[in-house]
Amino acid sequence: MTNPGILIRNTRIAADLTERGADIASAPATDLRIDGGRIVERGTGLEAREGERVIDAAGLVALTGLVDLHTHLREPGFEQSETVLTGTRAAAAGGFTSVFAMANTLPVQDTAGVVEQVKALGDAAGYATVRPIGAVTEDLAGERLSEIGAMAQSRAQVRVFSDDGKCVHDPLLMRRALEYVSTFDGVIAQHAQDPRLTEGAQMNEGPLSSELGLKGWPAVAEESIIARDALLAEHTGARLHVCHLSTAGSVEVVRWAKARGIRITAEVTPHHLILTEDLVRSYDPRYKVNPPLRREEDVRALRAAVADGVIDIIATDHAPHPVEAKECEWDAAAFGMVGLESALPIAILTLIREGHASWAELETLLSHRPAEIGRLEGAPEALVEGAVADLVLVDPSGSSEFDLDRLRGQSINSPYLGMEVPGRVAFTVRHGYLTLDDGELVPAEDVAAAAASTAVTAGVEQ
Numbered sequence: 001m002t003n004p005g006i007l008i009r010n011t012r013i014a015a016d017l018t019e020r021g022a023d024i025a026s027a028p029a030t031d032l033r034i035d036g037g038r039i040v041e042r043g044t045g046l047e048a049r050e051g052e053r054v055i056d057a058a059g060l061v062a063l064t065g066l067v068d069l070h071t072h073l074r075e076p077g078f079e080q081s082e083t084v085l086t087g088t089r090a091a092a093a094g095g096f097t098s099v100f101a102m103a104n105t106l107p108v109q110d111t112a113g114v115v116e117q118v119k120a121l122g123d124a125a126g127y128a129t130v131r132p133i134g135a136v137t138e139d140l141a142g143e144r145l146s147e148i149g150a151m152a153q154s155r156a157q158v159r160v161f162s163d164d165g166k167c168v169h170d171p172l173l174m175r176r177a178l179e180y181v182s183t184f185d186g187v188i189a190q191h192a193q194d195p196r197l198t199e200g201a202q203m204n205e206g207p208l209s210s211e212l213g214l215k216g217w218p219a220v221a222e223e224s225i226i227a228r229d230a231l232l233a234e235h236t237g238a239r240l241h242v243c244h245l246s247t248a249g250s251v252e253v254v255r256w257a258k259a260r261g262i263r264i265t266a267e268v269t270p271h272h273l274i275l276t277e278d279l280v281r282s283y284d285p286r287y288k289v290n291p292p293l294r295r296e297e298d299v300r301a302l303r304a305a306v307a308d309g310v311i312d313i314i315a316t317d318h319a320p321h322p323v324e325a326k327e328c329e330w331d332a333a334a335f336g337m338v339g340l341e342s343a344l345p346i347a348i349l350t351l352i353r354e355g356h357a358s359w360a361e362l363e364t365l366l367s368h369r370p371a372e373i374g375r376l377e378g379a380p381e382a383l384v385e386g387a388v389a390d391l392v393l394v395d396p397s398g399s400s401e402f403d404l405d406r407l408r409g410q411s412i413n414s415p416y417l418g419m420e421v422p423g424r425v426a427f428t429v430r431h432g433y434l435t436l437d438d439g440e441l442v443p444a445e446d447v448a449a450a451a452a453s454t455a456v457t458a459g460v461e462q
């Protein structure tokens with residue numbers, strides 16, 4: 001069985017909108033024909049063919065499918081929080097066509113067997129391409145390197161390694177890990193948090209943490225690790241990626257490292273681009289996250305760093321947790337927020353509307369660069385003839401409301417519950433078939449069947 005083709009009419013292509021603040025109507029209205037998993041025609045006034053699904057995309061912007069370099073899918077081990085299926089449904093609902101799944105599962109993703117299992121679950125579900133991240137150290141214990149080579153050579157083709165949730169603190173292990181992954185062009189994604197400086201920490205350190213009586217988490221705990229790792233990356237010539245940058249000082253360290261020619265890339269989460277520590281006054285654990293929400297000055301510096309290119313990508317750090325882990329006292333609550341469904345709307349609010357990014361730049365931040373850093377093969381570089389049909393259509397004049405019945409993942413720990421934000425993700429197409437249809441998820445059976453029959457395997461052996 002082949003998937004029926006799709007004709008998208010009168011969309012505006014994000015890559016044509018290179019100017020910040022430009023009206024989307026300044027880009028030409030464009031039609032895209034999709035067949036056999038790829039874009040087969042791009043033009044204007046294309047005629048619909050028999051059996052083809054026609055999408056009227058007037059007023060919608062088309063971006064290449066979003067790629068999240070930092071998602072927690074929780075399977076295996078924490079299926080009450082999320083599964084590969086539920087997490088990739090949330091991804092599709094947010095406009096993502098590929099996600100990199102963090103290694104802090106149970107068992108940990110530290111062997112070829114576990115990463116292959118996670119990839120296979122993603123392939124079968126079909127809502128998004130799932131690329132597992134491998135743990136840097138066995139069981140995330142920070143003591144011995146994991147089977148890095150075996151994971152790289154496995155069918156999961158792991159290229160990104162991270163102990164995320166924990167910092168690879170031992171400098172010798174970090175050095176060895178960098179050296180090892182550089183042999184196959186891999187990257188270490190570091191959760192930069194000095195454990196000694198953050199023992200028992202609950203929120204950003206400053207006057208507010210003293211006032212609220214919560215143990216503080218100093219900016220230097222993040223910045224000192226980034227500085228050390230940048231120097232180790234320089235020494236080894238390897239690639240370093242810094243997870244969830246959260247302070248103005250971290251931006252300066254990364255800026256310095258880039259100027260020196262060090263192979264370093266950096267990510268910021270949508271929540272660190274909009275929320276500040278003041279929310280902790282509510283003692284509502286929905287705002288408890290690692291790294292913690294920081295000050296207004298930090299938010300400003302992070303937005304500016306996106307605008308000037310010091311920060312390379314936006315990654316969600318989608319971190320689902322069960323209700324019990326959040327409906328409790330602040331100190332006892334888990335760190336983390338879900339973020340796949342809110343990422344694009346928050347990016348539109350903080351970057352597009354504020355003039356910090358054009359649509360073309362947003363596409364780079366949320367699709368091309370994360371794909372490049374993660375060495376994701378087959379991801380489309382542009383919406384042109386011959387490209388794999390991974391794309392999202394977003395309505396910038398619409399809005400999204402996050403309420404309990406609308407969140408499509410398994411967990412509801414979103415900081416935006418009850419909020420309305422601009423931008424509505426309308427359609428998501430992966431490998432030529434719809435996963436999100438006019439704001440509604442396509443049923444799991446249909447998506448799985450389409451995935452099984454797709455002509456495209458996007459570079460990764462099935």
Ligand SMILES: NC(=O)N[C@@H](CC(=O)O)C(=O)O
Pocket residue numbers: 072104164165166191288289290291317319320335336337
């Ligand atoms: N971000 C979080 O607050 N939590 C993450 C771990 C992490 O990203 O460090 C999680 O796994 O729950």
Ligand SMILES: [Zn+2]
Pocket residue numbers: 164165166191243244290291
């Ligand atoms: Zn982390």
Ligand SMILES: [Zn+2]
Pocket residue numbers: 070072102164165317319
């Ligand atoms: Zn994380």
